Every structure is written in C-alpha cells, then in structure tokens.
Amino acid sequence: MRLAARLRSVASVLFHRARMEGDMDDELRAHIQSRADDLERSGLPRAEAQRRARMEFGGYQKFKEECHEALGAHFFDTLLKDMRYALRILRGSPGFSILVVLCLTLGIGANAAVFSWIEGLLLRPFPAVAHQERMVAITGTAPSEPRTDMSWPDFVDLQRNCKLLDALITDKIMGASLSIGGRADRATGSIVSANYFDALGVRPILGRGFEPDENTGRNAHPVAVISYQMWQNTFKGDPQIIGKMQRFNKVEHTIIGVAPKGFYGTFVGWAIQFWVPVSMEQTFEGGPYALDDRGARWIEGFAMLKPGVTRQQAQAEISSVAATLASTYPEVDRGHGVILLPLWLTPFNKAGELRPTLSIMLAVVIFVLLIACANVGNLLLVRFFARRHEMMVRLALGAARGRLVRQLLTEGLILAAFGAVGGLLVAHWCRYALVFFFPRTGTVPYLPGEIDWRVLALSIGVCVLATVLFGLVPAIEASRIDLAAALKSEMGGLVTGQHRSWLRTSLVLVQVSLSFVLLVGAALLLQSLQKMRNQSPGFSTKGVLIASIDLFGSGYDAPRALNFQKQLVARVEMLPGVQSAAFAGFVPLGLIPPTSAPIVVDGYVPPLNEEPVVDYSQVGPGYFATTGVTLVSGRDFTPADNDTAALVAVVNEPMAARFWHGKNPIGQRLQVGDHWVRVVGVAKVSKYYSVSEAPRPFFYMPLLQNPTGRVSVLNVRTSLSPQAMALLLAREMTALDSGLAHNAVISMQEQLDRSTSAQKAAVGLLGVLGGLALVLATVGLYSVVAYSVSQSRREFGLRMALGADSANLLWHVMSRAFVLTIGGVVAGGIACFALARFAAGLLYQVSPHDPVAFGSALAIMIFASMAGCFFPAWRASHTDPMVALRYE
C-alpha cells in the first residue's frame, strides 16, 4: 500500500509538471497571439503582425525558464543540468574518471566489506531470527574462572523465575558421527532446549520443531531437526524426509523437521547441520547423564528479552535469581552467578576470536579510505587547475560562484556515487571472503558478511563524507579564484600559487604517513606471527602426526575403548616408518580442552580461599617419547602403569615449583579427586591452550589408570607424511572395526599453525589492505609529481638550455619526491609511536617500536615512492628544451 501511495505521488508530481509546462506554453502563446491580433487590427498583415509580436515578447525560452525558476521548480532542473554537464565532463577525460572511481571503489569497498563482516558476525549475526535485537548471550560466572557453562537444573530454575525474559535457550555445539549407507561422516550439530525454534521465531519448513516434553527423559527422544543444507546435500531434498531414520553417534534418530533456508543455527563461525533436544545430551556429550546434576556445567545459551526490557534490567533480575540459587544449593552453586552479554561479546563462539581482528580491520580500512580520499582530492585538484581557465571564463561571463561550487560538488558526488556502487559490489563479492584468510581445517568455518540497510546506510554515509572531504577542496579553491589576478597570471603563463602546492603536498604527506603506519603495523604483526610459530612449543612439531578418534560417539564403552586403543597402538607401531605411538585424552592447542581436577599436595598449605585446581591429561604408555615433551627427571609411563598397579603421575616444572617449592617432587604424593597418586616424573613445560600463554601448571596421568575422556587422540612419531599415514591408519582401523569414521591425520606443525589462524588471518588481511594503501599512496605521489613536472616544462626547458643534463634533472625531481616521502615517513613514525600502546596487546614478544619492522616498512615505502615517481622524473629529464619553450 505504501509503495502504491508513493508511486501515485511521484506520478502526480510528474503529471502536474507536464500540465504546468503545457499551461505555461498556452499562456505565453495566448499573449503573443493577442498582441498579434492587436497589431493586425492596427493594419499590419497577419504574418508581419505575428513576427512583430514574437519579437516584442523577447526570448521565449529564457522567460519560460525564468518562470520555472520563479515557481521554484528550478532546483531539480539545475541539478539535472549539472549532472548532465558533469557526466559529459567526466566522459571527456576517461583516464582521470576511471582512476578516481577505482580509488573510491577500493576505499569504500574495503569499508563496506568490513562493515558487512562486523554486521554479519558481531552485531546481527543471526538474520533468520525474528527478534535478534532482543537476543543476548548468557553465561555463568565463578570466583576462580572468567566464565563457566551452566547446568540444566540451574537453567530450568532461571527460566522459571525470570519474568523479564521471554525465553532462555540452550544451544550447545557438538560434533557427531553420521552414518549414511555404509559410510561414516562427521557433522556439526547442536543440543538445544525444546523451546529453541519457537523462541527464535524460526519455523521449520517441513515437519515441526521440538515439543516441551522432549526436554526430559534420559536419552528418551531420539529426534532431530536438520538444516536446509543437510536436507539438500545429504538427503537430496527428499520431500518425504519427515519420519525417516538417521543414525547420529550410532543412535537412530527420527527426522522430525527441516529448518528454513538461510538459518544456520546460532553459533558464530560454524553452520549447524542438525539439532537434537537436551534429553539426548548424554548421547552426544558422553560422560554421566548431566540433566539431573546441578554441578554438571555444560550449557551455553541465549536469552530473549521481553519487548522494552533492557539488558541491565534483565541482568538485575537474573542476578537476584542466581543469588537465590546459590544460597539454596550452596554445595554446588556457591559463588556462581550468571551474566547477560550483548551478542557481539558472546564468549563461547568465534565472535571472541574475530573481535580483535575485526576492530583492527575497521581502523585499517578507515586509513585506506582516508588515503583513497586524499588521492581523489589530489586528482581533482590537479584537474581543477587544468580547468581553471574554463572556470575563469565562466566567472568572467557572469556565472555565480555558488553555481561553480555546486557544479564541482555535483561532479564529486557523481564520482562518489560510482565509487559507492563499485564499493558495494566489492563488498558483496567479499561477503564470504573472510573464510579464505583462515586455514582450511576439516570443516570450513561459516563466516558470512551481511549487507543490510544499516551497512548500506553507513557506506553511503562514508561516501557522502568522502565527497565532502575531497569534493570540497577544489570547490573552495573555485570560490577563492581572484578573477583579475588569475586572468593576469594566466596570461603570463606563470603557475605556482604558494598555497596550492602546499595543499597538494600535505595531501601526499598524509597518504605516505598513513601507508607507513599500516606497513609498520603489518610488519609488527608478521613478526609476532613468526615468533609464535618459530618458538618451541615444548613438544616436537616435526615427525609427529596426530589423529583424533571418537570411539565414544561410535558406541564404545570404557573397557572396549581401552582394548581398541591398545590393539590399534600395537598395529600402528608395527607399520614401517613408525617409531612409536600413544593415545592421549587431549591434544595441545586444540579445541578439546584438558580435564581439570582439584588437587591436594602433601606439605602444601593453600592460601585461604584457594582450592588449587590443575589441568591434566590422560596419556598412554610412551607418550613423552612419542610427542617429544621432554622429561627433566623421572620416567615415562609404561604399559605396566595399568589399573592394577600403583597410581602414578608426571607433573610439569611450573607445577613442581608451585606446589613443592623447588624440592624434587619425585616420590611425593598428590591427591587428585579421591585418589592419592605418586609423582614419578617431571616434564618440561609446554604450550597447552595457546602459544601465547604464560607457563602454567599441568600434569599427566596414565590412560590405563584413568580411561575416561570422550575423544582420544592418537600421537604417532613417524617419518611418514600425513597423507600416507591417513591411508595406513584407515586400513588398520577398518581391520579392527569397519564402522568407525576416518579422521584426518595432521602433523603437529599443522596443529600449531591452526592454533594461530586468527593471527594469520589478521596478518593476511592487514597485508592485503597495507598493499592496497601502498598502491594508492604511490598513485598519489605519482600524480603529484607528474603534474608538477608537466607544469614545470618551461623551467626544465630553461635549465636544459642553460646546460643542465638529464641526470641533473632526474636527480632534481627525484630528490623532491624523496624529501616528500621522508616527510611522510617521519609523520607516520610519530603516529606509530602514539599508537604503540594500542598495538602492544596484539603483539607477541615484539616491541611496538621494533626497529626491524620500522626498517622494512621504510625500505618498502621508499622503494614504492621512488618507483612511483621515476617515470615522470625520467620524462622531465628528457624534456626537449626547444619544444618546451616553444610550447609555453
């Protein structure tokens, strides 16, 4: 309806305009005819009377135009005329126009792309959700940790008692094995509360969502909703899919629904392929049944605020409910709280990893835009000087200065509009490009950009700002033309108004300095990345391969799993080229966190309010020899450390230092959970969670004595390649159990590289944008040098005539460009020092004032600028004095 009304109003304006035009013609013609009638009556022949009447009336078109102007219809007419004129002018110099539009396309495109990523990943990551503006992330807090997951009983109590929330939803990502025909595959799924689809306002396109009773009963509701993609890819869009059975983690599930196209779940970074209700938690999470256990914290989730309720109000309410829970169930909930966070601060998905990268990107693209604007400003200015003559003639003929300024702004606006369209196209093509900066792992992360009206509005805002920034420069110049002086100087052929060259020079200085800052930033991040990758992580990166094997998901219980592991290790160790193999419950720098346990140490009295909790991993015999984690003293685990032998452990050096105060811990006792174990070895510290972490306490227990752990990782010391090992491993595993999914085999180096993927992505993005900035700045320098050379032909001609040789002139021009570059570098260097404190947090073992980074940035900058101005300088040095002097 609203569209129809708008169309009507546009039509009436157009119609009205046409009618007005007709009326005006009628009226003016009636006047001329009446006059002609009078003249005819006074005795003139009709033809002569007509001629006289038209003559006496004066310029018909001119008066008609003035009538339009008097009626106020003038603005759009002028705008149209200006635009037509501007288009003609811009078509007249295609090289200039294309260069300007290209600069703007890159500048605005880079901005729009980053805006779309921020929108699609941080601010509004779930476009298919009906009211994501009311959606907040919910997470637990604890005194000793920054955040915890939540337990189902607590979750249910919170949901029941919070009146300001429409809904509280569980959303726990998990990986599952998927059997299709005889083939086993992996899929990404999510364990959700039954209200999930209703609360989000996402309606399955086939079948139904979950029902409230599907929240309860131990593994009682093997039902699943699958994603549109899984429906299309795995089930070929089968219209009879509802009611069909599918095995997830070896359990037959009934497919009850298909989610709509465009709904990828609610986990930033991954596209979820299927959903199961919380009652199936044990099937996918393993371990003991968690739904009755208030102490079992495994839930991640979101809350939907009631309309009109702020996050702060909801927080106040939920905090008081959480406090009640803590006092009602002190043995498990004491000290535990709940916080609500805006989506962009969600702590449990990829948003956290992407946030710092995207904020650097935002700063960087604004730099790139400024550089692009400076470039365009410079190009426009140069062109303006070339067109000064035209402007002066128009002024001399009586054009208003306002009209000239308007004309120039219209030209700027048209260029900016082309740039904006180009930029949005670039952003559209780059929507999914963020993924390319992250290394390929088993499953490709899903990192979509979102171009909605906010991104469009912001990009258009940026574009208008850019127009004002660069379009105004020549416009101000135009309004300042001193007609008399300009005409005089034009006739004398002298150029160089002081402030003009000053303006151009400062634009180039800004460009060079901003590019220099970006280059230094890229160099610093690159060095950080190299430091991270080249330092020793405490385990061998060469000659060690890993493969994670999900026995639990394939229906194994603990004794069967242990038996399988033993047999597989024996078979793998028999393979040619394999030195040793060992299972572990944990892989360093991986997505599976180590187990942690409260410990008690003989002779160590913890300070008040401290319950020491230390991470540990269950590892198989020969683990240390296989992975290359160095034992400082004591021994590796052996097959004899089994469930019948005395319990033992290996601690790392920071743990020994902290709990035994430097005394040798070997032979000392340590209580883990309920059991006392004896320390038999001390290992060197290695990296556990991330390469940039500080040394932390950690210990190891024999896998044979603690056969828990959901996924186990096979470590193999071998000279074989990962591909060769994958084939051999698949063969050996199939020999033992043909129903197991075959997992990828990767080297430890690969594991290390993957763990620094966010840094690598940042370096990659900054490298691309830094390169872009460098190219833009070089173009800017080139255009300024080229212009000043073209304006100084006479000077060069004179110099040559007076005996300067080409080398002199080349040096003359190049040295000026060199001084300009150095000036920009100095300004950029000062900016770098000012920005250093922001960068320090992003760097790893690299000083923000690192001389190598500054040196390489300087070298690149000088090389680029010298390359950029060599051609115009060379042309200057080959000026033919006769031609130059005659031309002027």
Add this chain to the structure above:
Amino acid sequence: MPNASPQAQLLPGTLDLLILKAVSLGPLHGYGILLRIEQISRRALLIEQGALYPALFRLLRQGLLKANWGVSDNNRRAKFYELTRAGRKRLREEAAGWNRLVAAIASALGAQPEEI
C-alpha cells in the same frame, strides 16, 4: 508599441508594484495587465513583454495573486489574475513606501544651496 513619448526603464522591483496596481482594478490576463500598465502609466514605461511572466509567477508563488483560467474578450483561453488579501495589503504598503521614497528623493533633488 507606439513610441511617441520618451520612455523610462523600470527600476528593479517596481514591476511587481505595477502589476499589483494593474490587477487591483479588476481581474486581468497577462496581455491585459501589460495594456493596463501602458494605459495607467500613460505609456511612459518600457516593459519587455516576456519579463511580465516571471514576475507574475513569482507573485503567484508568494500568494499575492491568484489565477483562474477563463475566456478573454477575443475568445481566447486565457489565465486571469486577481489580487488576494495579502496582495491587497502588500500593494498598500508598497505604494506608501514608494510615495515616501519619491517624496524624499524629490525633496533631496529639489534642495537649494541656501537651504543647507
């Protein structure tokens, strides 16, 4: 247009005043306004005929005149202009202002050395 008597150029702004005056004597179409001005100014003023229309549209837009289509005495479709209330008020003010200006200028130009 007969050129018997010497004619004066219009001062800027005075055309509007003349139009208002002409129309105040009864509704008129454009050509009629021109003839009326010639008549009441005793053909002493030179008006470029086309220039009348931008002035008419300007006055319409300011709400000082209103216009209706009708038929002229020689049976042509023509647009007739008449004063609005605002137009009448403006005419009074402008006429008074103009008379004051004329009186002041006349007295200034008529000044004799002994009066100073």
